[in-house]
Amino acid sequence: MTARWCLTCVASTAMRRCLARLPDDRDMIIGTAGHIDHGKTALVRALTGVETDRLAEEKARGITIELGFAYADLGAGAVTGFVDVPGHERFVHTMLAGAGGIDLALLVVAADDGIMPQTREHLAILDLLGIRRAIVALTKADLVDPALRATRAAEIAALLAPTHLAGAPVFPVSSLTGEGIPALREALAMAETETSARSAEGRFRLPVDRSFVLAGAGVVITGTVLSGEVAVGDHIRLSPSGLTARVRGIHAQNRKAERGFAGQRCALNLAGEAISRDVITRGEVALDPLLDAPTTRFDARVAVLASEPKPLGTWFPARLHLGAAEVGARLVPLEAPLQPGQSGLAQLVLDQPIAATVGDRFILRDVSARRTMGGGAVLDLRAPARKRSRPERLAVLAALEETTPDAVLRALAESPAGLVDLGAFARDRALSETQTAALLAASGLVLLDEMALRPETLAALQRDMVATLQTHHTENPDLQGLAREAMRLRLSPRLPGPVFTSFIRAEASAGRIALDGPFLRLPGHAPRLSPEDEALYERILPELGGEARFRPPRVRDLAGLFVVDEAEIRRTLRLAARQGRIDQIAHDHFFLRATTEEMAAIVRRLGREAETGWFTAPAFRDQVQNGRKVAIEILDFFDRHGLTLRRADLRRPNPHRADLFAPDEADPQA
Template identity: 30%
Template sequence: MYTIATAGHIDHGKSSLVKALTGTDPDRLPEEKEREMTIELGFASFQLSTGEEVGIVDVPGHERFIKNMISGVGALDMVMFVVAADDGWMPQSEEHLAILRYLGVERGMIVLTKVDMVDPDWKEMVKSDLRIKTEGTFLDGCEIVEFSAQDYRNLEVVRATVERILKSVQREPPGDSARLYIDRVFTIAGTGTVVTGTLREGTFTVGQEVWHHPSTQKTKIKDLESFYSHLDKALPGVRLAVGLQSLERGTVSRGDLLYTSQHLQPSSILGIKLTVEPKQANYIKHNREVVFLQGTSEVEGRFFLPSEPVVCDDGTLSAVLRLDEQVIVKTGDRFILRLPTPSVMVGGGIVVDPTLEIFKRTAENRWELLKAASTLDARALVVYVLTAKTIVAESELLVQSLLSQSQIGGCVAELMEEGTVIKRDRYLILKSVWSEASDQLTNAVRQFHQQNQHLAFMPLAALTGIVQMPEQLFDYALEGLLSAGVLERQDAGIKVREYAAGLSPALEKAKNRVLGILLENDPQSMSREEILAADKEGKKIFA
């Protein structure tokens, strides 16, 4: 099954086109009928000549319902971009095209509607303008098909063009991790809570256990349906109605997420790669309130920006979002940013770090690290995670990303072969991180020796208290230094191999003072306390 969507300005004929293709009126609400405009998402389907099902998401064109439009155009195989011949290119045409670009839509066609209302010269002028407006976008050079809802002219041409474009879609094998962003919730007698959405990735099967965000509740899939057909298994890209077990309707709402992988962690701090709308660049300021739109969710938050912009090679910005609520996203997920007021789109981008640990604005090295990862190249992301986390179990590396396991595994193998990455048991460590950890341990032991020359070794507890690093990295680095003979174990402590306990010049003088005190007095009659009272360094001499 394929999923496509309409896009375009209000009252340009999107819903009429969907009804002509499918026989279904996507405007389902009484208010939509009364006002003759789409407010919520509408859904319908038709079949290709091959018998394959195509689900259509009809989105609202009015600027007041743009967030509903955004929630409908994720995970698309293509878009039918609708422009009315009598109006031509309009403000929401511009905004819809920008949204589609930010969300990574790659295939589309233009349907020029209401062609029965204009003369041929005007129609050709509008077509010429469309070529100019879409230049450099995924619609550049695409087919423009004329259509009229009055006489259904070229309806079969529209259908054939959709089929031809969909033939170019190449699907990746479904991964283990499935996600479905919820766009509707309702109750059916005998079934219970039912949610709908487009399956972004992975597979859903009847009887499968899934988790719900934000409640973290585990539930089970009772039933799967796609456009009135029951399914035992659903593949990526399918429009689904999912019957859920033991999950009350009041717990679930639009914008929530169903997912299958327990590795996915929620976070309210995201590292992002941001493309800014040129006209809205003045809104990109530290601590500026924004609205984060991803999947079907809408969360308010604020920009967290460095003092000076960190600009990537492709002109995008490295930035951090601090959201008011936790979300579950992956590296590679796309999003839109709008202002709460005035309600304008400031840009869109891609999630780089879905579980970022916040750092100081002035930490230039962390901004540069985020910038390096913003290429979203597998190698850059592996190095980024191993630098930020210092040590990661191989099975958990980039599990919260859109990269396939084969991409990650191949990249790790290359890095290990060239010596950039070290593997210890099931853990991966950058060679640079390993060297830094080893130096940190060795220097801590040497410094202890210098300050405590009278002691034969450094207690292990003292070393763990001084050196701050993950426990597993500490153990592996210490084990490596012991194996290499740089450090040695002695009793309950650690020493540098060549170190031998002895007194410093200062303590040598203190020793002579203590011996002098003993010679001047009867050694048999002097207590330890009397000697310590006579010389404050006496304690170290006794040691």
């Protein structure tokens, strides 16, 4: 990329040197907060020398309307980023777009005005967002006497006392005379040295708070990297829109770089067929494509501000601010109405999808955007629309509130569900493969396909399946075994279909059970017919095989051939079918199990050879050289057992039942 560009949209007059990020680097993001006209922008200018008001309207009116950014070395040897936010109540939504990802809040209070409405609201927002570090700048100190300065400092201390920012130091400063600026700069530099570098191990996420087009470069998006890292050449996705893009260039903390890391403000120059400024809006999240799973509802713990006039009840309307996104939402308390000054579990149902991660903090404001009502933290991005308040569901939410990811994983495995989809768990927390593997090891759980569960739970599943088969064989000695789906529904916890298939195949490989078509049995189980029925079956058997195996005679034909009553033929064949020796394809049409397996292999092959995976009944008929009616009967039989999926007159193999009617030693995909 030849163009020169930076976060402030102004082309740089000299290219900054490209610095590699070292393990001990400390990049800090400072966010301003405070009432309108209390001197936030002037203070940032005094600290950095950068004018963050860049719009003509901002300069004309003397107020900040959009987010502004500035960067400076405060003396600690690193580049500190400042996010300057509007103070006017009409632009609180813009302030919220810039509040995510900050390491330290610079709360600005004018000494002549003191604490004002937006001071309180901005402080409430910082508290709800979980910001734990702050420094207070008592601006315009040159306009008041020492006594009033002391009064203002006491008022500020009292305001901060019930919040996470209690005890934050207060620095009297004047952006006009320069008084107190060196001391404040030194305090910020000290805070920067105490800032821990965020881990870059997670998957990449960057909420987009600005997008613009720069001549010679193209589309640029900006935001703070919340997790992971991004490199030039990476392919990313924008969520929830689903747009894909390639990263052409990066500026991290206002420096050209090859990589951007968690904790840095970054500008990404994007390229892509559908990428344009018009389609990328504030609220999109640039992320690792594996994380693209937007949601329209989530469960959370919600805290309501004490200033709210009444409780928040079911279907309460609000504006949700999460990251840089703002959407309409409805709140559904899960236990009781949320009282002012208290917190509780709730589900947020959104007007449109957003990209989020478990643990993300959010703010709720009233629908007229005049006041902040509360906020909270995301617990579950895949919340159910029904039965959301049942005891079993509340037990899952209690597990999700554990303090560490491994503790959450263990608690979920001990909840009534008993299973954790580890892939979804990692995706919704932006965990890398390395982090996920370490988490699984720390939790002490084991994997069954993609499901994590306690070793004791897996052992219980194994014992229960064997015990169920033993009981079934005792009660039904003449039956081949128990149907797979019947077994799945009897076991607890209930395994999803694909996971259950992996489970029984592993158990069969270990020799604890045997797979027999759509049935399960113990390895030693061998059903038998009575001697009379066995003799009749042995007479019938040759008629079902050979070249005519795909079109065997029906019951009436066999009855005429052997001069035996139709009912007796039918009863004997049904007994043999229950033992898995033959299959009843239609009412009076029986096929050898080996023939069924051969036809199932044909079905799987037709699916592989079809361009879309879907094949027609005539294509199957031609393979078995049978009539259309019989071919349809056979395919209907496979539909009933789940080997095939049907769409109008087309069918395709069901990948989750691929091993049905496949010999145990054969690969069902072969």
